[in-house]
Amino acid sequence: xxxxxxxxxxxxxxxxxxxxxxxxxxxxxxxxxxxxxxxxxxxxxxxxxxxxxxxxxxxxxxxxxxxxxxxxxxxxxxxxxxxxxxxxxxxxxxxxxxxxxxxxxxxxxxxxxxxxxxxxxxxxxxxxxxxxxxxxxxxxxxxxxxxxxxxxxxxxxxxxxxxxxxxxxxxxxxxxxxxxxxxxxxxxxxxxxxxxxxxxxxxxxxxxxxxxxxxxxxxxxxxxxxxxxxxxxxxxxxxxxxxxxxxxxxxxxxxxxxxxxxxxxxxxxxxxxxxxxxxxxxxxxxxxxxxxxxxxxxxxxxxxxxxxxxxxxxxxxxxxxxxxxxxxxxxxxxxxxxxxxxxxxxxxxxxxxxxxxxxxxxxxxxxxxxxxxxxxxxxxxxxxxxxxxxxxxxxxxxxxxxxxxxxxxxxxxxxxxxxxxxxxxxxxxxxxxxxxxxxxxxxxxxxxxxxxxxxxxxxxxxxxxxxxxxxxxxxxxxxxxxxxxxxxxxxxxxxxxxxxxxxxxxxxxxxxxxxxxxxxxxxxxxxxxxxxxxxxxxxxxxxxxxxxxx
Numbered sequence: 057x058x059x060x061x062x063x064x065x066x067x068x069x070x071x072x073x074x075x076x077x078x079x080x081x082x083x084x085x086x087x088x089x090x091x092x093x094x095x096x097x098x099x100x101x102x103x104x105x106x107x108x109x110x111x112x113x114x115x116x117x118x119x120x121x122x123x124x125x126x127x128x129x130x131x132x133x134x135x136x137x138x139x140x141x142x143x144x145x146x147x148x149x150x151x152x153x154x155x156x157x158x159x160x161x162x163x164x165x166x167x168x169x170x171x172x173x174x175x176x177x178x179x180x181x182x183x184x185x186x187x188x189x190x191x192x193x194x195x196x197x198x199x200x201x202x203x204x205x206x207x208x209x210x211x212x213x214x215x216x217x218x219x220x221x222x223x224x225x226x227x228x229x230x231x232x233x234x235x236x237x238x239x240x241x242x243x244x245x246x247x248x249x250x251x252x253x254x255x256x257x258x259x260x261x262x263x264x265x266x267x268x269x270x271x272x273x274x275x276x277x278x279x280x281x282x283x284x285x286x287x288x289x290x291x292x293x294x295x296x297x298x299x300x301x302x303x304x305x306x307x308x309x310x311x312x313x314x315x316x317x318x319x320x321x322x323x324x325x326x327x328x329x330x331x332x333x334x335x336x337x338x339x340x341x342x343x344x345x346x347x348x349x350x351x352x353x354x355x356x357x358x359x360x361x362x363x364x365x366x367x368x369x370x371x372x373x374x375x376x377x378x379x380x381x382x383x384x385x386x387x388x389x390x391x392x393x394x395x396x397x398x399x400x401x402x403x404x405x406x407x408x409x410x411x412x413x414x415x416x417x418x419x420x421x422x423x424x425x426x427x428x429x430x431x432x433x434x435x436x437x438x439x440x441x442x443x444x445x446x447x448x449x450x451x452x453x454x455x456x457x458x459x460x461x462x463x464x465x466x467x468x469x470x471x472x473x474x475x476x477x478x479x480x481x482x483x484x485x486x487x488x489x490x491x492x493x494x495x496x497x498x499x500x501x502x503x504x505x506x507x508x509x510x511x512x513x514x515x516x517x518x519x520x521x522x523x524x525x526x527x528x529x530x531x532x533x534x535x536x537x538x539x540x541x542x543x544x545x546x547x548x549x550x551x552x553x554x555x556x557x558x559x560x561x562x563x564x565x566x567x568x569x570x571x572x573x574x575x576x577x578x579x580x581x582x583x584x585x586x587x588x589x590x591x592x593x594x595x596x597x598x599x600x601x602x603x604x605x606x
Contacts, residue, residue, distance in 0.1 A: 057395075057399065058391050058395050058396055058399050059399060060396075060399050060400040060401065061396050061397075061399070061400045061588060061591075061593035061594065061595075062593060062594045063592060063593060063594070064589065064592055064593055064594050066569065066606065067569045067570075067589065067592050067606070068592050069590070069591050069592025069593075070513055070514055070515055070563070070565055070590075070592075071512070071513040071514075071565075072464065072467075072509060072511075072512030072513040072514025072515075073463075073464060073469045073470055073471060073472050073509075073512065073514045073515075074470065074471050074472070074514060074515045074517070074587060074590050074591055075460070075464065075472045075473075075474075075505060075509055075514060075515070075516045075517070076471070076472070076473040076474070076517045076519070076583070076587060077474055077476065077502065077505065077516065077517065077518050077519070078135075078138070078415075078416070078473070078474065078475045078476070078519060078520060078521055079101075079476050079478075079479055079498065079502075079518060079519070079520045079558075080131060080412055080415075080475050080476060080477045080478070080479055080480040080481070080520060080521055080522075080524075081131075081477075081478075081479030081480025081481075081483045081520065081521075081522065081523065081524030081525050081552070082479040082495070082520040082523070082524075082525060082526065082557065082558070083115070083520060083522065083523025083524070083525075083526040083527070083553050083555035083556060083557045083558075084112055084523070084526060084555050084556050084557070084558065085523070085526035085527050085553070085555055086527070086531075086536075086555060087527070087529070087531055087536060087538075089529055089531075089538050089546070090488070090527060090528040090529025090531070090538060090546060090549070091526050091527065091528070092479075092483070092488060092491040092492050092495060092525040092526065092528050093479070093495060093525055093526045094526075095488075095492050096491075096492045096495035096496050096499070097496055097499075098495060098496065098498075098499040098502075099499060099503070100499050100500070100502045100503035100506060101499050101502055101518065101560075104502075104506065104516075104518065104560050104562050105558065105560050108560050108561055108562045108563070109560070109561045109563075109572050109573070109574045110558065110559065110560045110561075110574065111558075111559050111574035111575065111576050111578070111603055112556035112557070112558065112559070112576065113519065113556055113557050113558075113559050113578055113579055113580045113582065113583070113603075114556055114577075114578070114579040114580070115129040115134055115137075115520065115521060115522045115523065115555075115556065115557045115579065115580045116128050116129035116522060116523075116552075116553075116554045116555075117129070117554070118143070119137075119143065119579035119580070119581070120133045120134060120136070120137045120143065120146065120522075120579065120580065120581070121133055121136070121137070121143045121144050121145050121146035121149065121387070122146055122148055122149060122190070123148050123149045123152055123190070125554070126554075127148065127190050128189075128190075128191065128223070128522065128551060128552040128553065128554055129521065129522035129523075129552060129554075130191045130223075130337070130521075130522060130552060131412065131415050131419070131480060131521050131522065132337055132338070132339060132415070132419050133146045133147075134520075134521025134522045134580060135415040135416065135419035135420045135521055136387075136389060136419055136420075136422065136423070137579065137580050137581040138420065138519075138521065138580050138581070138583045138584060139392045139393055139394060139419070139420035139421060139422060139584065140389050140390075140391070140392045140393070140422050140581070140584065141391075141392070141393055141581055141582075141583075141584025141585055141595065141596070141599035141600055142581055142584075142598065142599060142600055143579065143581050143600070144387040144388075144389055145387055146387060147336035147337055147369075147370055147384075147386070148190045148194060148336060150336070150370070150384050150385070150386070150387065151194070151197055151336050151369060151370070151383075151384050152197075154383070154384045155197065155200050160201075160383050160384060161204050163383065165367050165381045165382060165383050166204075166383060168365060168381070169330040169332065169365055169367055170205065170208050170210055170330070172328070172329075172330045172365040173210055173212070173328070173329060173330045173365075174209060174210065176327075176328030176329070177211075177328070178212070178326065178327075178328035178329040178330065179212040179213060179214050179323065179325075179326070179329050179330075180205055180210050180212065180213045180214075180329070180330050180332070181213070181214045181215075181216065181253070181280075181323070181325055181329055181330065181331045181332070181364075182198055182201065182202070182213065182214070182215045182216065182331075182332050182334050183215075183216040183218070183262070183276075183280055183331065183332070183333050183334070183344070184198065184216075184217075184218060184332075184333055184334035184335045184369075185218045185220055185223075185258055185263065185335055186198075186215075186217035186218055186219060186220060186229075186232055186233075186236075186255070187219075187220035187223060187224045187228070187232055188224065188232075189220055189222070189223025189224045189551065190223070191223040191337065191552070192223070192263075192335045192336070192337040192340060192341075193334055193335045193336060193337075193369070195232060195236070197334060197336075197369070198215070198334050199236075199239060201332065201334070202215075202239075202240075202243060202250060203243070206243050206246055206248050206250070210248070211247075211248055211249060212248070212249045212250070213248070213249075213250040213251075214250075214251060214252075214253035214322070214323030214325075215240075215250070215251070215252050215253060215323075216252075216253055216254045216255060216279075216280040216323070217233070217252055217254075217255035217291060218255065218256065218257070218258045218261065218262055218263055218276075219255060219256065219257045219258060219295070219307040219308065219310050220232075220258060220307055220308065221257065221258075221306045221307025221308040221309075221310075221550060222258060222259070222307075222308045222484050222550050222551060223551045223552065224551060225530070225547075225549075225551075226306040226307060226308075226486055226548050226549070226550045227299075227306055227307055228307065229295050229307040229310070230292060230295060230296075233252075233291045233292055233295065234292060236252075237252070237290070237291070237292070240252070251315065251322055251323065252290070252291045252315055252323075253280070253314075253315050253321070253322050253323020253324075254279045254280050254283070254285065254312070254313065254314050254315060254321075254323060255279075255291055255294065255310075255312070255313055256275070256276070256279060256285075256310055256311055256312035256313060257306075257307055257308045257309045257310035257311070258307075258308045258340075259272075259308040259309055260272065260275065260308070260309055260310060260311055260312065261273075261275040261276035261279055261312050262275070262276030262277075262279075262280070262344050263276075263335075263340035263341075263344075264340065264343050265339040265340045265342070265343065265411075265414070266339070266410050266411065266413060266414050267343070267410075268410050268411065268440055268442065269442055270343070270355045270356055271356070273343045273344055273347060273355070273356070274355075274356040275312050276312070276344060277344070277347050277356070277358060278312075278359075279312040279313075279314060280325060281324065281325045281358075281360075281362065282324060282359060282360070283314050283316075283320070283321030283323070283324040284314070285311075285312040285313055285314040286311070286312070286313055286314065287313075287314050287315075287316040287321070288313050288314070288315060288316070289315070289316070289317070290315060291313070291315065294310075294313035294315075295307075295310065298310050298311060298313075306486065306548075306550065308484075308550070325362050325364060326362050327362050327363045327364070328363065328364070329362065329364045329365075330364060330365040330366075330367075331348065331364050331365070331366045331367070332367050332368075332369070332383070333345060333366075333367070333368045333369065333379075334369045335368075335369055336369045336370045336384070337370075338370065338371075338372030338373060338386075338423070339372075339414060339419075341368060341372045342372050342373060342378060343355075345366070345368060345372060345378055345379045346378070348361075348364065348366040348379075349366060349378070349379055349380060365381070366379060366380075366381065367379060367381040367382055367383060368381070368382045368383070369382065369383055369384060370382050370383070370384050370385070370386045371385065371386050373418075373423070373425060376425055386423060387423075389422030389423055389424075390422060391596065392420070392421050392422045392424075392584075393584040393587055393588060394406075394420060394421045394428055394433070395421070395428045396588065396596070397432075397470070397471055397588075397591070398427075398428035398429040398432050398433060399428075400593065401432065402432065402470035402471060402591065403432050403433075403434075403468055403469050403470055403471075404432060404433045404434070404469060404470070404471045404472070404473070405433075405434045405435075405436065405460075405463050405468075405469045405471075405472045405473070406420065406433070406434070406435050406436070406472075406473050406474070407435070407436040407437075407438070407456055407459055407460065407463075407472075407473075407474045407475075408437070408438070408456060408474055408475035408476075408477065409437070409438040409439065409440045409451060409452035409455070409456060409477060410437055410438070410439055410440035411440045411451075411477045411481050412475040412477040412480075412481075413435075413437040413438075413475075415475055415521070416473050416474065416475045417435050420473065434469075436459060438452045438455045438456055438459070439452075440452060444485065445481045445482045445484070445485050445490070445494075446482060446485040446487040446490035447490075449478065449482045449487075449490040449491065449493040449494035449497065450478070450493065450494060450497030450498075451476075451477055451478050451481065451482070451494065451497075453476050453478060453497055453498045453500075453501045454497070454500075454501055456474055456476065456501070457501035457504050457505055460472060460474055460505055460508075461504060461505065461508045464505070464508040464509060464511075464512050464514065465508065465511075465512065467512070470591060471587065471591065475521075476498045476501070478491075478494035478495060478497065478498045478525075479491070479494065479495055479498070479520070479524055479525040480521075480522075480524045480525070480552075482494035482525070483524035483525040483528065483550070484524070484550050484551075485550070486528065486548035486549070486550040488528050488548075491525045491528060494525075495525060502518065506562060509562065509564070510562075510564045513564070513565050515561065515562065515563045515590050516561070516562040516563075517559065517560070517561055517562075517583070517586070517587070517590070518558060518559075518560040518562070519557060519558060519559045519560070519580065519583060520557035520558060520580075521557070521580065522552050522553070522557065523552060523553035523554070523555035523556070523557060524551075524552045524553055526553055526555050527549060527553035527555060528548065528549055529546040529547065529548065529549055530546070530547040530548070530549045557580065559574065559583065559586075559603055561574070561586075561590075561603075563590075569606070570589075570604040570605060570606050571604070571605040571606075573605070574603040574604065574605070575601065575602075575603045575604070575605060578600065578601065578603060579600065581599075581600040582600045582601055582602055582603050583603075584599055584600070585599040585600060585601060585602035586602040586603050586604055588602075589602050589604050589606075590604070
């Protein structure tokens with residue numbers, strides 16, 4: 057438990073609440089072409105940006121605990137940084153270090169995974185996101201484990217690939233599959249039987265989150281475990297066939313496929329096998345993990361549940377102890393702003409729709425399930441639509457705003473935090489018109505919230521966890537020109553950006569307690585200290601500095 061925050065004698069806060077709006081996936085783009093944030097008529101955001109204290113914050117790379125500044129930020133590490141006020145080494149960096157030092161392969165879990173299949177003469181299975189996006193996983197981690205398995209005498213390995221097209225190019229799957237098949241062929245010259253066994257797009261199979269669509273997980277289970285699905289002789293054949301049959305399909309939406317030979321599927325999961333889910337990020341790993349681990353599982357009919365040794369790349373939920381076995385320990389994040397605010401006796405509301413509810417709760421609280429105080433914290437989930445986001449780009453921003461307006465007017469809360477997912481979730485579709493529509497729908501709600509904050513005498517912070525909708529087209533890195541596809545159209549980019557994000561502070565009852573010019577050169581981890589100061593308290597000494605200059 058942490059101690060209560062100390063009051064700032066120079067700053068008494070405001071009569072209304074502090075409202076932190078996280079505009080997920082909204083950054084400051086480098087290029088005008090393809091920047092949906094610039095293209096959108098965000099009237100309310102523009103007025104606030106032009107008239108209020110504003111600065112740009114770093115939201116990628118080392119500023120959020122990732123290995124290098126070439127690594128894009130993501131919603132999980134972004135909310136970790138915003139909520140804990142410091143930068144912790146995150147999944148990709150921790151896994152890199154564990155592999156480089158050999159700690160992963162010397163650990164108990166790896167040794168037991170290998171011993172299990174050697175004793176049973178079973179197969180070592182790998183399931184995970186198949187790219188170098190470094191948001192959920194990295195293909196080099198997979199290759200390192202396969203090389204080590206071969207060295208340790210594992211005779212059979214099967215890889216179940218989840219096509220990305222979201223954190224990397226939208227139709228880049230073959231750029232990974234073809235070289236990887238060559239890599240496996242080289243390993244096979246050493247006397248092992250290592251093959252791709254199944255796959256499909258990450259948004260079509262396996263990688264659901266927050267219980268939004270268990271049918272997606274079932275399709276993955278049927279494909280990976282049972283070998284059910286359309287059969288092909290190779291992953292390359294599956295991808296090229298689906299692209300011909302479904303014009304314009306992007307990798308994340310490719311239907312499931314099973315690799316088979318004359319005997320049938322080459323890689324069903326059987327009793328005595330070992331399974332590694334090699335994603336290091338937890339949100340889209342928890343549901344498939346439950347299907348493997350839970351005895352009383354009721355989300356779908358598993359048909360059969362093989363007796364396997366299952367492990368995750370990392371622990372995906374520290375409070376729930378999921379999974380039971382994992383290869384790399386996650387960062388130990390403590391003393392978050394939510395815990396401090398609860399210890400100080402202030403009442404909090406955290407709200408979003410299903411797609412980002414876990415971000416303003418679990419990830420904001422340092423990968424912690426549950427509340428710090430049942431009495432002082434209210435967590436509200438607005439159920440997301442189960443339709444493609446480009447078909448409902450406004451998502452649930454109006455419903456979120458409706459609840460927030462009532463909360464502001466109630467006078468119950470000192471701190472309200474919310475996430476509008478539009479810029480990120482619609483941004484990942486690559487449909488530019490839909491992204492613009494989603495941002496404009498969000499902006500309408502920002503205008504409503506701004507008016508409520510003004511009436512209540514509170515403070516509004518507009519910010520984001522990372523960029524995405526600000527960079528919707530591929531650009532030539534040397535010339536900056538838009539890259540065109542085979543049809544002469546701009547090549548769609550569905551991944552996050554490396555761009556900074558806004559921090560706009562609307563304080564209608566400002567009395568000069570801090571300088572109007574905000575600090576620059578900071579990261580989104582500085583938002584925690586900023587929130588504490590705007591509530592009228594002194595932030596912990598080791599928190600990253602606030603954007604405010606008193």
